[in-house]
Amino acid sequence: MRLNYILSDLGIGLKRNLTMTIAVVVTIWVSLSLFGAALLAREQVDLMKGNWYDKIQISIFLCTKDSGGRGCTGTEVTTEQKNRIKQVIEANPDTAPEGVFGESKKEAFEQFKKLYKDSPIVSTVTEDQMQESFRVKLKDPQRYQNLVSAVSGLPGVDTVQDLRQFLDPLFEALNKLQWGAVAAAGLLLVAALMQISNTIRLAAYARRREIGIMRLVGASNFYIQLPFLLEAILAALIGAAFACGTVWLGWYLFVKRQAEATFQVWQWVGPTEVFQATGVMVAVGLVLATIPTFVTTRKYLKV
Known part of the structure; x- marks a missing residue:
């Protein structure tokens, strides 16, 4: 009821x-x-x-003759400078184990041609204009400032880029x-x-x-x-x-x-x-x- x-x-x-x-x-x-x-x-x-953020890598671009970075003097980066830069990167506590990868001018040029294969700009760029670089993976992507500060301004370093600045x-x-x-x-x-x-x-x-x-x-x-x-x-x-x-x-x-x-x-x-x-x-x-x-x-x- x-x-x-x-x-x-x-x-x-x-x-x-x-x-x-x-x-x-x-x-x-x-x-x-x-x-x-x-x-x-x-x-x-x-x-x-x-x-x-888990895939973020720091890209450290090395000097060429035309570079105007703080660590550049109008000449190509030397072997001694590259070795010193690599030592500083590997010694940094925020660098992941086996997280340092070098990219030569040839590798950079091949990558450039893949990215812009359908663009007329490819024919205007040569391998010598490419920059050598180090790609660094971090233990914690949130802690990137320490490594950026350590390598910025080193002799032979043109620019340091972190994907976070874009993301x-x-x-x-x-x-x-x-x-x-x-x-x-x-x-x-x-x-x-x-x-x-x-x-x-x-x-x-x-x-x-x-x-x-x-x-x-x-x-x-x-x-x-x-x-x-x-x-x-x-x-x-x-x-x-x-x-x-x-x-x-x-x-x-x-x-x-x-x-x-x-x-x-x-x-x-x-x-x-x-x-x-x-x-x-x-x-x-x-x-x-x-x-x-x-x-x-x-x-x-x-x-």
């Missing part, structure tokens, strides 16, 4: 507030979709950082976009919270006499609140289901298919990360439904 009453009450509430309920569903759908996208964007940035601005921009998405999702979640509160408030106000009678005959607070709670949870679950479907579809179209069709230079978010994100989305949706319901209906429980 009680279950029949609760379900009947739920149906009446949904019919009375159908428009508001649809508005709640749509608001939760949009806000949770953006929230889930922000969660996946955060995971993607972390994966990209881990993938690229850090990229990741900084991605982080800003990520936090922008989080902020936008947060505003929409607040809007959803307010929408649910207004819907429940209107429903409770319309049935305030019934609530008063139930309270006088001894019905518990939770029993009176349950139909409103179920109404809010149903709207939240429908909105969350649409949002999860949107996130899965977006991942499939814009991540999975693109990753399969192109060369993967880094790891992409996969089904595990999407499952985790959708789980958080559903939990947030339920919180959005329960908290305003209990807060809003509490004042109508007093006789």
Whole structure:
């Protein structure tokens, strides 16, 4: 009997507030979709950082006759200078074991021709114009300043390049976009919270006499609140289901298919990360439904 009453009450509430309920569903759908996208964007940035930072190498370019670096004197780097540079690199505590690789002018030129094989610039460059270099892998890619400081300015060293100087601005921009998405999702979640509160408030106000009678005959607070709670949870679950479907579809179209069709230079978010994100989305949706319901209906429980 009680279950029949609760379900009947739920149906009446949904019919009375159908428009508001649809508005709640749509608001939760949009806000949770953006929230889930922000969660996946955060995971993607972390994966990209881990993938690229682990592969970061410091490139130490040696002097040629045309070099203008601090350690250059208008002449080619000498054998003694190269040996000294290599000793400093290998002696540095941040250099990984067997992490020093030399690249000759010939090897640099072959690599250059591969990279620009379809460009007319290849015919204008000769092997003598290439720079010899050392490629250094670090034990911890985060600790690169020590080695950069140790070799910069050594006789025979033209320039020292670290991939972080190119990657850090990229990741900084991605982080800003990520936090922008989080902020936008947060505003929409607040809007959803307010929408649910207004819907429940209107429903409770319309049935305030019934609530008063139930309270006088001894019905518990939770029993009176349950139909409103179920109404809010149903709207939240429908909105969350649409949002999860949107996130899965977006991942499939814009991540999975693109990753399969192109060369993967880094790891992409996969089904595990999407499952985790959708789980958080559903939990947030339920919180959005329960908290305003209990807060809003509490004042109508007093006789």
